[in-house]
Amino acid sequence: MMEDTTVYVPTLEDMLAARERIASYVHRTPVLTSRMLDELTGAELFFKCENLQKAGAFKARGATNAVFGLSDEQARKGVATHSSGNHGTCLSYAAGQRGIPCTVVMPRTAPQAKKDAVLGYGGRVVECEPSTSSREAVFAEVVAQSGAEFVHPYNDHRVIAGQGTCSAELIEQIDDLDAVIAPIGGGGMVSGTCLTLSNLAPHVKIYAAEPEQADDAYRSFKAGHIIADDAPETVADGLKVPLKELTWHFVQAHVADILTASEREIVDAMKLIWKRLKIVMEPSSAVPLATILKNPELFAGKRVGVIVTGGNVDLDKLPWN
Amino acid sequence: MMEDTTVYVPTLEDMLAARERIASYVHRTPVLTSRMLDELTGAELFFKCENLQKAGAFKARGATNAVFGLSDEQARKGVATHSSGNHGTCLSYAAGQRGIPCTVVMPRTAPQAKKDAVLGYGGRVVECEPSTSSREAVFAEVVAQSGAEFVHPYNDHRVIAGQGTCSAELIEQIDDLDAVIAPIGGGGMVSGTCLTLSNLAPHVKIYAAEPEQADDAYRSFKAGHIIADDAPETVADGLKVPLKELTWHFVQAHVADILTASEREIVDAMKLIWKRLKIVMEPSSAVPLATILKNPELFAGKRVGVIVTGGNVDLDKLPWN
Numbered sequence: 109m110m111e112d113t114t115v116y117v118p119t120l121e122d123m124l125a126a127r128e129r130i131a132s133y134v135h136r137t138p139v140l141t142s143r144m145l146d147e148l149t150g151a152e153l154f155f156k157c158e159n160l161q162k163a164g165a166f167k168a169r170g171a172t173n174a175v176f177g178l179s180d181e182q183a184r185k186g187v188a189t190h191s192s193g194n195h196g197t198c199l200s201y202a203a204g205q206r207g208i209p210c211t212v213v214m215p216r217t218a219p220q221a222k223k224d225a226v227l228g229y230g231g232r233v234v235e236c237e238p239s240t241s242s243r244e245a246v247f248a249e250v251v252a253q254s255g256a257e258f259v260h261p262y263n264d265h266r267v268i269a270g271q272g273t274c275s276a277e278l279i280e281q282i283d284d285l286d287a288v289i290a291p292i293g294g295g296g297m298v299s300g301t302c303l304t305l306s307n308l309a310p311h312v313k314i315y316a317a318e319p320e321q322a323d324d325a326y327r328s329f330k331a332g333h334i335i336a337d338d339a340p341e342t343v344a345d346g347l348k349v350p351l352k353e354l355t356w357h358f359v360q361a362h363v364a365d366i367l368t369a370s371e372r373e374i375v376d377a378m379k380l381i382w383k384r385l386k387i388v389m390e391p392s393s394a395v396p397l398a399t400i401l402k403n404p405e406l407f408a409g410k411r412v413g414v415i416v417t418g419g420n421v422d423l424d425k426l427p428w429n
Numbered sequence: 430m431m432e433d434t435t436v437y438v439p440t441l442e443d444m445l446a447a448r449e450r451i452a453s454y455v456h457r458t459p460v461l462t463s464r465m466l467d468e469l470t471g472a473e474l475f476f477k478c479e480n481l482q483k484a485g486a487f488k489a490r491g492a493t494n495a496v497f498g499l500s501d502e503q504a505r506k507g508v509a510t511h512s513s514g515n516h517g518t519c520l521s522y523a524a525g526q527r528g529i530p531c532t533v534v535m536p537r538t539a540p541q542a543k544k545d546a547v548l549g550y551g552g553r554v555v556e557c558e559p560s561t562s563s564r565e566a567v568f569a570e571v572v573a574q575s576g577a578e579f580v581h582p583y584n585d586h587r588v589i590a591g592q593g594t595c596s597a598e599l600i601e602q603i604d605d606l607d608a609v610i611a612p613i614g615g616g617g618m619v620s621g622t623c624l625t626l627s628n629l630a631p632h633v634k635i636y637a638a639e640p641e642q643a644d645d646a647y648r649s650f651k652a653g654h655i656i657a658d659d660a661p662e663t664v665a666d667g668l669k670v671p672l673k674e675l676t677w678h679f680v681q682a683h684v685a686d687i688l689t690a691s692e693r694e695i696v697d698a699m700k701l702i703w704k705r706l707k708i709v710m711e712p713s714s715a716v717p718l719a720t721i722l723k724n725p726e727l728f729a730g731k732r733v734g735v736i737v738t739g740g741n742v743d744l745d746k747l748p749w750n
Contacts (some may be wrong), residue, residue, distance in 0.1 A: 138459045159707045379744060386480045386740035388707040419707030423700060429750060
C-alpha cells in the first residue's frame with residue numbers, strides 16, 4: 109500500500125482487508141423494509157441501517173479501517189482530523205477502540221453536542237476560528253506537535269475501502285438488487301459503494317442523491333469535472349462538502365446518475381421514514397428516498413438498496429417542528 | 430382448546446403453535462445494544478425491538494395468532510375489537526393478511542391518525558361516543574350484525590400465546606439473560622413473557638414497568654388482587670388499561686416485581702433511547718429503561734432483556750417539545 113493517501117486508488121482487496129480488520133469493532137447493521145413505502149414507490153426498498161452503526165454513522169467503518177491499519181509506531185502518535193460532523197465522532201470512536209489518541213479540530217462555533225460526541229468517545233477537541241485559514245493553521249500545528257496521522261473524512265483510500273464494506277454486507281443480506289442509492293456529500297460512501305459493487309455486483313446500478321441546494325456533485329457529474337459550491341445551505345448538513353480527487357474518480361466511473369431533491373422533499377421523506385420504519389436518522393439519510401419518490405419511473409418494479417447513512421440528529425431541533 | 434377465551438389459560442404448547450402459525454406474517458425483530466446505555470446503567474441491556482414489528486407493535490403477534498387460529502367459517506365473519514391503540518391497528522393488519530373483515534370500535538374523539546392506521550390496513554372503523562356504555566352498546570351491535578369474533582386486546586388466551594413468541598425469540602437471540610423487563614398496562618406482553626419464560630427459562634427474572642401515574646398493576650401486585658384505576662393520565666398512553674383475570678393469573682404467579690417511574694423519568698428515558706439506539710418508540714416503551722435507571726442495584730452486572738413494545742408515536746407531538 110502506498111504511503112501517499114491522496115492518490116492511491118483502493119482496490120477490492122483493500123475493501124476485503126478492511127472488512128476483516130474492522131469486523132470486531134463495527135456492527136453488521138440490519139436491513140429494514142416497509143410494505144407501505146414499497147406501495148408508495150412501486151419499488152422494493154431495502155434500507156441498510158447505518159444509523160444503527162457504532163457511533164451512529166457509516167463513517168465508523170472507514171475511520172476504524174484507517175485506525176487499525178496504522179503501524180504500532182504511528183498508532184502511538186495518534187490520529188487527527190478536522191470535522192464537526194460524523195467523521196470526527198467516528199474517528200474518536202475508532203481511536204478509543206485501539207486505545208490511541210485522537211484530536212479533532214473544530215470551529216469554536218460548532219454545536220456543543222458535536223464536541224461532546226467526540227469527547228464522549230475519549231477524543232480531544234481543539235478549537236479553531238470558523239474559517240478555512242484558521243482551521244488549516246490550527247490543524248497543521250496539531251499535527252506538527254503530535255505527529256498524528258491525518259485521516260481525511262473521505263478523500264482517503266483507507267476510508268473509502270472501509271465504507272465499501274457496507275454494500276458488501278448489503279449484497280449478502282439481500283439477493284438480486286437492481287440498484288443501490290446513497291446520499292452524496294464528499295462522496296466517501298458512494299465511492300466505497302462503487303468500489304465494492306463494480307467488482308462484486310457490476311450489474312447493480314449505483315445512484316447518488318443530493319440536496320438541490322448543495323448540488324455540487326450533480327453539477328460536477330454533468331460538467332465532467334469537480335465543481336465546489338461556495339458555502340451551500342441545506343437541512344442535510346452532512347452533504348455540504350465537495351467531491352475530491354479520489355471520490356471523483358469513483359463517481360465519474362461508476363455512478364449511473366445523480367438525483368436531487370428540494371429541502372421540503374427531504375424533510376417529508378425524513379418524516380416518512382421515521383414514521384414507517386421507526387428509526388431515527390439524519391436529514392442527509394432521507395435524500396435517497398426523496399429522490400426515489402420524485403423519480404418513480406427509475407425505480408418502479410426494481411429491488412433497491414437504500415443506504416441510511418447516519419442517525420446523529422438533534423432531537424430538540426427536528427426540521428418539521 | 431376450549432372455546433371460552435376468558436378462562437382458558439394458554440400453555441407452552443399454545444405459544445409454540447402460535448409461533449408456527451404467525452411466522453410468515455410477523456418479523457423476527459432485531460435486538461439492539463448500546464455501550465453508552467450499558468455504561469450508564471451498569472447492566473448489559475438487550476433491547477428487543479418490537480417497534481420494528483409489523484404494524485409497529487408487538488400486538489401484531491397476538492392479533493395474528495388469533496386471526497389465523499380461526500376456523501374458515503368463523504374467519505368469513507371476520508374479527509372485531511374495541512381499541513384506539515395498537516391492538517386495533519394490529520388486528521386490522523392481521524385480518525388484512527388473511528383477507529377477512531375487521532371492525533374496530535373507537536370513540537369518535539380518537540385521533541384521526543389512529544383511525545387512519547386501522548383504515549390503512551383495510552379495517553373498518555365504527556365510531557362510538559367516548560363512554561364505556563356507548564362503546565359496549567356499539568360493539569354489541571357490531572358483533573350481532575356481523576357475527577365477528579371478538580379479539581380482546583389482552584385478556585385472551587390466543588393473544589397472550591402470541592405475545593409469548595417475543596420472549597421465545599429473545600432467548601434464542603441472546604444467551605444467558607438474567608432478567609427481562611417489559612412495560613405493563615393490561616398485561617398482555619408481560620403475561621406472554623411469563624408463559625414463555627416460566628417454561629423455557631425459569632431462572633430469568635421477569636420485571637414489569639409501569640408509570641407512577643397509572644400504577645394499578647403495581648398496586649394490584651402489592652394488594653394481591655386486581656385494582657383498576659379510574660381514568661389515569663400518563664404520557665405512556667398505551668399503559669392506562671387495567672389487568673384482567675387472565676393477565677392477573679400470570680402476573681401474580683411469575684412476576685418478580687413491578688417497578689414504577691414518573692412522567693419526567695419516562696420522557697427522559699424515551700429521549701435517551703431515541704438518541705442512543707436511533708429508534709422511534711412510544712413513551713410506553715421507555716418505562717422499562719426509566720425504572721432500570723431508577724433501580725440500578727437490581728440490574729447492575731446483569732444481562733437484561735428490555736422489550737421495546739411499539740413505535741407508533743405522533744411525530745408532531747413529541748413529549749419533550
